[in-house]
Amino acid sequence: MSQALATDLQALLRELVAIPSVSGDEKAVADCVFELARSGGLDVQRLGHTVVARLVRGTGPRFLLFSHLDTVPVGEGWTRDPYRATWEHGRLYGRGANDAKAAAAAMLATLLAAAREPARWQGELVLALNAQEETDNAGMRALLAELGAPDGAVCGEPTGLEVVRAQAGLAILQASWSGRSCHAAHVARADHENALLVAAKELATLPNWLSPGAEHPLLGQSTIAPTVFEAGKRHNVVPDKATLKLDCRLAPPHTAQRARDVAARALPGAELTILSERLKPFETAADHPLVRAALVCTGKSEPRGSMTLSDMALLAGTPAVKCGPGETARSHTADEFVLASELEAGAAFYAKLVPAAFAALTTTPR
Numbered sequence: 001m002s003q004a005l006a007t008d009l010q011a012l013l014r015e016l017v018a019i020p021s022v023s024g025d026e027k028a029v030a031d032c033v034f035e036l037a038r039s040g041g042l043d044v045q046r047l048g049h050t051v052v053a054r055l056v057r058g059t060g061p062r063f064l065l066f067s068h069l070d071t072v073p074v075g076e077g078w079t080r081d082p083y084r085a086t087w088e089h090g091r092l093y094g095r096g097a098n099d100a101k102a103a104a105a106a107m108l109a110t111l112l113a114a115a116r117e118p119a120r121w122q123g124e125l126v127l128a129l130n131a132q133e134e135t136d137n138a139g140m141r142a143l144l145a146e147l148g149a150p151d152g153a154v155c156g157e158p159t160g161l162e163v164v165r166a167q168a169g170l171a172i173l174q175a176s177w178s179g180r181s182c183h184a185a186h187v188a189r190a191d192h193e194n195a196l197l198v199a200a201k202e203l204a205t206l207p208n209w210l211s212p213g214a215e216h217p218l219l220g221q222s223t224i225a226p227t228v229f230e231a232g233k234r235h236n237v238v239p240d241k242a243t244l245k246l247d248c249r250l251a252p253p254h255t256a257q258r259a260r261d262v263a264a265r266a267l268p269g270a271e272l273t274i275l276s277e278r279l280k281p282f283e284t285a286a287d288h289p290l291v292r293a294a295l296v297c298t299g300k301s302e303p304r305g306s307m308t309l310s311d312m313a314l315l316a317g318t319p320a321v322k323c324g325p326g327e328t329a330r331s332h333t334a335d336e337f338v339l340a341s342e343l344e345a346g347a348a349f350y351a352k353l354v355p356a357a358f359a360a361l362t363t364t365p366r
Helices: 005-017 028-041 099-117 138-147 194-202 256-266 289-298 340-362
Strands: 043-047 048-058 062-068 091-093 123-130 151-153 164-167 169-178 225-231 243-249 271-279 305-306 320-322 337-339
Touching: 005 028, 005 091, 005 099, 005 340, 028 256, 043 138, 043 337, 048 099, 062 099, 062 138, 062 169, 062 340, 091 164, 091 340, 099 123, 099 337, 099 340, 123 138, 123 340, 138 164, 138 225, 169 194, 169 256, 194 225, 194 243, 225 256, 243 256, 256 271, 289 320, 289 340, 337 340
Parallel strands: 062 123, 062 151, 151 320, 164 305
Antiparallel strands: 043 048, 048 123, 091 337, 164 320, 169 243, 169 271, 225 243
């Protein structure tokens, strides 16, 4: 990468990080990205605060680069202004620098560069920088509703440029127990059934976590963990309802329904419902040409699995990998940062991957 291009890339990331964009409030950063993409000659549109840019070169597959513009709130413990966005000794500190504006900047730079260069591929290259990835994935849902599923994709998240082909999903279950209420002053005389105690008898038999099945070779064991218990609202009323939420981290091929069935057997007196199964487990086959192309472009020998969630969860059935600059351990932390060397390596990877991905997808039946 030339010194001029590296300098421009660092300036681009600094500009994005300096704009606060807590999830649900991405308008200002989306405005900035929209103008950058339009001034660079890209076909660009807005879907709410998600920015979508396209570059078409003849007829061929549609390849999607996607990351997100939103961040988690700043939180406590910072020793620097989280939006000052100053490079210090090869590090850019700021909320979102690592997760995931470094990937967003590198992807945008890749598309802008591709628009200026002779085509080395045939097809449609799409960049989506999504809103609300950190909350409800509304940006990704809007993108897929507008464009449909792509033929292949790469998700820009901080993976240390490891190629992730499998990602755990998240489901949330609720177990409910019913009883009959009464005033606490009348428990010795009134007919009642304390739902808290009904639940407690079953909960006392639960292990620390349940498993819906065998381990995944990359992601390990799927788990079902009890996390939130509620019973009663007032000290003077015997509760007639108790509820338990269970957090399910699911590796392919496990589903929310499978987790529900396992939890129901462990808690036979409870009514089990699925509260959420939006973030499904995801996996692309190890021998898929897109996975192999990504490994060649990174110089890695084997793909990895990831327990962290991303918008890739909404791409079931689409060949995709997750790969980007930065390290996942820095995400959502005080004094979040990314290295200049990581940013530059990320941009170099996406530039290599685009033609390699089109070649891989062109030879893969659709």
